[in-house]
Structure formats: C-alpha cells, structure tokens
Amino acid sequence: MKLLTGNDLASGAVVWWTGSDWSVHLEEAADVGEHAEEIMAVEEAARRVNTPYAVDAQATPNGPRPSHIKDRIRALGPTVRPDLSLPKADRAAGSWVI
C-alpha cells in the first residue's frame, strides 16, 4: 500500500493523509493507491501540508507500517525519547519501528 505523509505547515508536526484530512496518528493513515500526486497538489496548494511525499507501507493488524525505518521513526518520534513518542511511551513501539 501507499501512504501520504508530510509536515503540518504551521506546527511542523509529522502528518498522515487519512482519506479526508491529515492526522498525526499513523494508524489513521489511508492507502492512497495511485492518487498520491493529485492529493498532494491539492493539499499543498491549500497550505494544509508542507512537502508531502508518498511512501510504501504494509498493512498489518495493528495498522499500516511504512516500509522504511525513517518513516517509522517519523511516525513514532525519536527512538531515544519514548516520553515524546506517539502514542506516548508506547512500549510496543520498539517491535515495529526498528
């Protein structure tokens, strides 16, 4: 599957396209299939997202998981600061991020 991600323009927060909006929660991300380019063009022009890009991901029972570690770390937060991770102090995170 393909996910769309970027940063919120004003806050810089990592966000994921849910199908109708942007969310900071990876589990809400939707498969954009072949539509990444069109969504990005509209959303960037509307200043709802900054520098969006599409990433490969796998569907899992716990939600989508980006294929590349960089995007998994973006989704969670720094692996060295579990107190800042999303969801906060997610004990299970290490098992899917790294």
Added chain:
Amino acid sequence: MYRYDHYDQAMVDARVAEFRDQCARRLSGELTEDQFKPLRLMNGLYLQLHAYMLRVAIPYGTLSGAQMRMLAQVARKYDRGYGHFTTRQNIQYNWIKLEDAGTILAELATVEMHAIQTSGNCIRNISSDQYAGAAADEVADPRVWAELIRQWSSFHPEFSYLPRKFKIAVIAANEDRAAMKLHDIGLQVVRNDAGELGCAVYVGGGMGRTPMVGPLIREFVGADALMTYLEACLRVYNRYGRRDNIYKARIKILVHDLGPDEYRRQVEEEFAQLRAAPGGGIDPPAAEWDRIAAHFAPPPFQASFADDEPDLADPDFRVWLSQNVQAHKQPGYAIATISLKPVGGIPGDASAEQMDLIADLAERLSFDEVRVTHAQNLVLPHVPKRELYALWQALDAAGLATSNLDLVSDIIACPGLDYCSLANARSIPVAQRIAERFADMDRQRDLGELKIKISGCINACGHHHAGHIGILGVDRKGVENYQLLLGGSGAEDASLGKITGPGFDEAGIVDAVERTVEAYRRLRADSSERFLDTYRRVGMQPFKEAIYG
C-alpha cells in the same frame, strides 16, 4: 565577552523583523515552500524528521548566564524542554513551530543572539577553543580574532552565496581543542620571531564525503593583514569552487585539485592586489582591534586565591576533579568541564532546568561565562578552586557531574536517524549502548583517553573520521549498518581514520568496539600509551584480527 554595539543590534533586529514577515507570508500562502526554504535556511530554520529545527549560533562557543537562561527559556516555552548542543558549538531545537519562529528569534535578539548564517552556503559560525582566555598554553585569546572574523563574515555581500558552506576555526595554543585542521580554514594564532602576533593559515580541511586534513597555506600572516588575506582565500574559492557538483563544491576539493602550492600562489596574487588597492586592503585600524580586545579582557581574578586548593575528602569529587578539571592560567582558578554524556544519556542534550542551573553557576562561580565544546560538553572557564567542591555538588545533584571527559563514554554523536532527515542510521542509540557497555568508571579510567565519534551519514557531523574510534551509519538495503574506523584525530596530531572492514548491525558494532578496545589493552606498551598511539605504533592488522577473528 563581546557585547553588541548599536550596529550589531540594529542588524539583528532588522533581520528578525524581516524574517517574521517572511514567516507570516509563508503561513498566509503568499510564499510557496520553494520560495520560503532558502529564506528560512538563512535564519537557521530547517525542516527535519519530526518538525522544524532551529539552529542558534553561539559565536566561538561563548555564552553568558543570561544567554544560557534564554536558551533554557526557548527550550521550555517553544520546544519540548531541551536543546541539543552540536559539534559546531551551536544549539539546536528539534520541535519548533513555524508560527513561533519569529518570536523566538526576537527573544534571542534581546540577549544578543541569532540564527543567522547557521545554514546555507555562507561563512558559518566561527568556532574556537573552549578554553580560550583561560588556558595556560595560549599565546593570546583566540576569541578576539574569532570575533573580528565574525564581524567580517556577517552578511558579507560577496560571500553570501559561496559554492558551498564554509567553516572557520581559530585557536591560539599548540594543543588543538577545536579540530582546527578539519575546517575549511583553520587559523592558529602564533608569534613570529619578532614577537608579533599573527596566524598560521590552514586551508582545505574538512570531513564529510571526502575528508581532508587542511594543508598549511601560509606560515604567518600578521594581525594587520589577516582579514585581507582571508578575503583573498575566499575570493579564489568563490571564483573557482565547483558550483557544478555539490559533492565537489567544498574548498578542500579546490585546494586538493589545484594543489596547495597553486592555491597559495593564486591567493598571494589576490592578496597582493587587495593590498595594492587604495586603502591597502580591508583590515581594520588598530583602534578597532583594541575595541574588540577590550571585550575579552581577563575578568577580575583574585590574586589572594592563588594558594587555594579544593578539599579532597570526597572520593567521587576527587575523580571528577582529576578527570574534568583542567589547569587555569590564573593561580587559584580552574577550568571545569560539565559533561553532557551521562551513561545512557543523549550526547549533547541538556534540559531547560540543567541550562538554568548552569546559567546560575556561571554567574556565581565563573565570571558569567559558559563555553560550548565541539565535543558537545559545556565548560565553566574561570572557577575559583575554593568553589570547585560546591560546584561539583550542585552539578552532581542535577546529573551533570559525570567524570568522563575524553574517556570512552565521552562520545560525540550526531542526531542521526532519530532526528535528522539526511541520516542513514541512528547514532544516539549506538553511543548509549557503548557508554553502557563501558559504564564501569575504573575500566574507563584504565583505558584512558579514547575518543569515539559517531555520524549517522557521510556528512560526518559526528566527526567520525576524527575519532580514535569512528563509527559511520550507512543504509544497507533499508537496514541500519555501521562501519568502524580507527586512527582518526581532530587534535594537533590530526589524522583521518581508516575503515576496518565490513560493517556491523547495531549490536554487532558495540561488540566490535569492545573487541577493539580489549585488543588495545593487550597491545599497549604500558598504561600510559593512549589508544591512538598504540594504533599508530602497531597499525591496523592486529585490530582487524581482534575484530573479525
């Protein structure tokens, strides 16, 4: 310390107003990201993995208590309660909101700080010896020279769009504590045979993709001609640097391709032309040197403290004293390094509370001065020996008294894949695991000086080429992998590390480091022979055998 004059403040305030307006226009949609990006980068604002990142300049690593307190305030009000001190003696905040950026810069400007030229293809923050003004072995305070260079290079119209970024370091002692020869230009303030002060000029050093130790380009240029000479060095680079290829655009490639002799010839020609022009070059009059130097006059040391010695009753304090405290040129005073490398911590990170405490301690015990080191530690440069025990107690209570300066756990690590969008692999967890593996203080002290430096990609912000043991994170088909290098040094005996062989995964690299260190213990001539000296004596082979079996 240098204090802004009317011109400095006006320049910084004008830039804040300009950037505030640019941010507002970006937020309103008037500017696209493509238009805005170069503007935000000129003000130190990056977009990193998790959010905007703001890099704030700390000229030659010197801060006052009020400035440190402001850094704490930014961390607390606008970030997540901490900041990261970098290998260029700056600080970075990782969670900045675009809508706050203008206000943050306005607040920083109230304490004479900014983020100008902390990014982009310009002359970056000037770095220097963290012991400047305190070290017994310096011929002069290098910050006077660094400040003059800061003023020359700030908004220099001709050099605001160089082929690539440009880093200058200034030292004034034979012991190089600033990795001077690994900068685009490294300057060592020296005295010539006539007793006059000037600089030895090294050009074309650097790390990154093609590491080089800078060759000596001029043995001596007098104080009255230095700025003109630097102008000539930059002009030749600006004219002939490889703008066509980002990987070949640094001055080190130009100097290497031309050869130091030809580069020197071109610089001398340019220098002669500048000197022949009306006015005789761009150097300031002696009065301007004196004005700047007055800002760096020694603080009012107490001669009556000369015979003071700290109370050595506490054994933990004694360890800290012998490891983290250095001799000061003024009898009765000492230089204290505050390690930002607690075992298991994040190298270079400090919380807002820790920054506030250090600001207080600097004001009370170090003539209102703090320094940032390129090894990501902090220094209180002028502490009366009679106050050292009280200082240590205050630091210890805040988790800031780790006694590991220059030991195996005093690791330089760049932000790596935990924060940096250019990274291939994480750096911080590797540093943490190594520090944990060698947590035993007796073991660390037995190993002696051993500098481990870790970068998360070839850009080498973690100085891995200059580590006695260097680690470079690479991406092997989407999986983190780590190369091991041995034999680098960023000190006066500068050298570049060599790769040992195939790389390792995260657990493997920690084991490989331990095997390397244990091999050193077996191979060293005696306990006074440093890791680096053993490596230089015996070469790579015995280490390779120990590492790969």
